[in-house]
Amino acid sequence: MSYVEELSKLIDNRKSASEEISDKIWGYAESRFNEYKSYAEQAEYMKKLGFKVTVGIGGEETAFVAEYGSGKPVVALLGEYDALSGLSQEADVAEHTPVQVGGDGHGCGHNLLGTASMAAAVAIKDYMDEKGLPGTIRYYGCPAEENAGGKAFLVREGCFNDCDIAITWHPGWMNAVTPSGSLANFRVFYTFHGTASHAGGAPHLGRSALDAVEIMDVGVNYMREHMIDDARIHYAIINTGGTAPNVVQAEAQVLYAIRAPKVTQVKELFERVNNCAKGAALITGTTVDIRQVAAYSDYVACDVVSDQIKKHMDELLPIGYTDEELAYAKKFQEVITDLDRGNLKETAKRVAGKDSAKLLEQPIWDFRVENRSGGKGSTDVGDVSWVVPTGQFGAVTWAAGTPGHAWQIVAQGKGPVAKKGMIFAAKVMAATAYDFLTNPELVKQAHDNWLEILDGETYPGALPPDAKPEIW
Ligand SMILES: [Zn+2]
Structure with a gap:
């Protein structure tokens, strides 16, 4: 078996625990800096498995780092678990039905995001136990990605200073490496x-x-x-x-x-x-x-990390879906607005050109998209990417065309497509982390490439010195 297969197997072995944690975090639906139950769910699990866990890093009570192994290189896997306000929604129902009117919900899939990164770190730990790999694997539980830029505070406090490589992902409806360019x-x-x-x-x-x-x-x-x-x-x-x-x-x-x-x-x-x-x-x-x-800060992709991610995505795709799962996704595709349908069509044209009509027949896009645009959103992964060479990707966790920050994402957040995407993302991250842990030359290449891309610019961190991580 290749290391990718072996790591994948380790992730599959603990699949039910990961799915359970993701579902629980979905249920807690805690928004920025309130993620007490959500972080504890992951931190406790990792502690039991032998990780050294430090809670409350960077002045954020709901941030933590879980570490395993020792020495260099230090590979960081970034996770999030914050929900969005006002997006409460019942699971698996293709109709806007809040569990609690005005309540919070996981409208950006961060229940999956953090859990996949955690699962990848755990698989590396298991592999370290089996094979004695060099270096240190870290999972960073990062609060308040939404509306507060929690990672910018962690960067300001030096939490990533000794990291060599950072890897993360985001749920979505396209499998694609994330290019530079978030706002x-x-x-x-x-x-x-x-x-x-x-x-x-x-x-x-x-x-x-x-x-x-x-x-x-x-x-x-x-x-x-x-x-x-x-x-x-x-x-x-x-x-x-x-x-x-x-x-x-x-x-x-x-x-x-x-x-x-x-x-x-x-x-x-x-x-x-x-x-x-x-x-x-x-x-x-x-x-x-x-x-x-x-x-x-804007996101700066390190090409060397992105290329490793790309390679593993291609090895692990397609994910494969049952008729039932395809029908599940179709049900959600049917309830998007006409504007979102227009966006789906435009995206299909950009991705598949003259074959776009064929692509639109597929409710789940089970392949890697090459030319994904940077998008006009913002992410605090940007801040990390200025201090550590970083790679990021998107993985399919819901029906093609599903709008961002919407009840449809909450509804699909515990579903079969979401879970398959989460496990796939964990496998890609674990394989990529392995590459850097075991190959110092690759770490050096990534670092050189990153410096070249930054072209003499340094971290533009723009938090006022008196700004604190707080609920305002
Ligand atoms: Zn998000």
């Missing part, structure tokens, strides 16, 4: 303070914080014409200052997400958005507090 992203609160007054009797004595928010938003919306095409700015008004129109609003707050391909570009836009806020304060006679709470 850097700042999260910023703008809180305006004005003066309350009787809006009918004495409006001239009031200064409206809500007016300031509205004027700021108008200013930013005008900015859009004069910024780079790839930038994205979105906002949510968190506090309107009350529900009474006859009281001048003394306080109002808006949360901004400012994204662009590079951190330097986000910084530039951030300054301009700040000026809109200050201008709005000046216009309305209010004051504004600006508080940046999170920063994601």
Whole structure:
């Protein structure tokens, strides 16, 4: 048997334990920095298996690292387990039916994400026990990927400083190596303070914080014409200052997400958005507090790590699905919106060209997509990729066309396609980790390649020094 087959077998041996952990985390559905049960599920399991587990790394109570082996190289497998707010949904039901209205749900598949990385680390440990492999395998349980960029805090605190290689994945509907290019992203609160007054009797004595928010938003919306095409700015008004129109609003707050391909570009836009806020304060006679709470860096793929991942994906694909599983996926494909169906068609054209009609007949895309685009989302894996040569990939865990951050993902998160994808991802990661643990020359190649790609640039980490990992 090849090492890929042997590692795969080790992963299959513990498949039911992994599936159980993933299902439990799906059920806990804990959102950012609240993942107490979720992290414990993995940390306890790994501790029992003999990993050295350190909880609360980088000032994050729900972060942990589990380590096995000793010395160099140090290969890090990154996992996540945070859910999304408002996405509660029953499992396996192709209809929007929340378990708890307004509750949280795993709308990004992080129950699978963390568990696969954990399972890969465990398989390497089992293999180390059998074969005596060199080096150290680490699983990083990383909280709050969504909305807080938890890994940026871990990077700032030096948690990855002695790592040689980092490997991770993300659930999705395409098997593909992730190219460089997720967007850097700042999260910023703008809180305006004005003066309350009787809006009918004495409006001239009031200064409206809500007016300031509205004027700021108008200013930013005008900015859009004069910024780079790839930038994205979105906002949510968190506090309107009350529900009474006859009281001048003394306080109002808006949360901004400012994204662009590079951190330097986000910084530039951030300054301009700040000026809109200050201008709005000046216009309305209010004051504004600006508080940046999170920063994601863009993702830089290390080609040498990506190539190893690619090789193993090709060895392990196709996954193979039963008629029942295909029918399960079809059921979910039928409930996507027309807009999502349009996106699926466009993607099929890009992936399969003139054969796209044929591809669209397949509810599960059981092959590796070569030309996946970088996407316009953000991930805090970006921060790790600036301090450790990193490879990342997507694996199929749900029906083709399933929209991101949606109830359909929650619904499929415990299903057969999700579980097969999770196990496949674990196998790819374990095989890739093995390559680097046993081949110092490959580690060096990855490091050289990574330095070449960075081309003299260093980590642009943009968290303000006083920003803390917290629930805001
Ligand atoms: Zn995600």
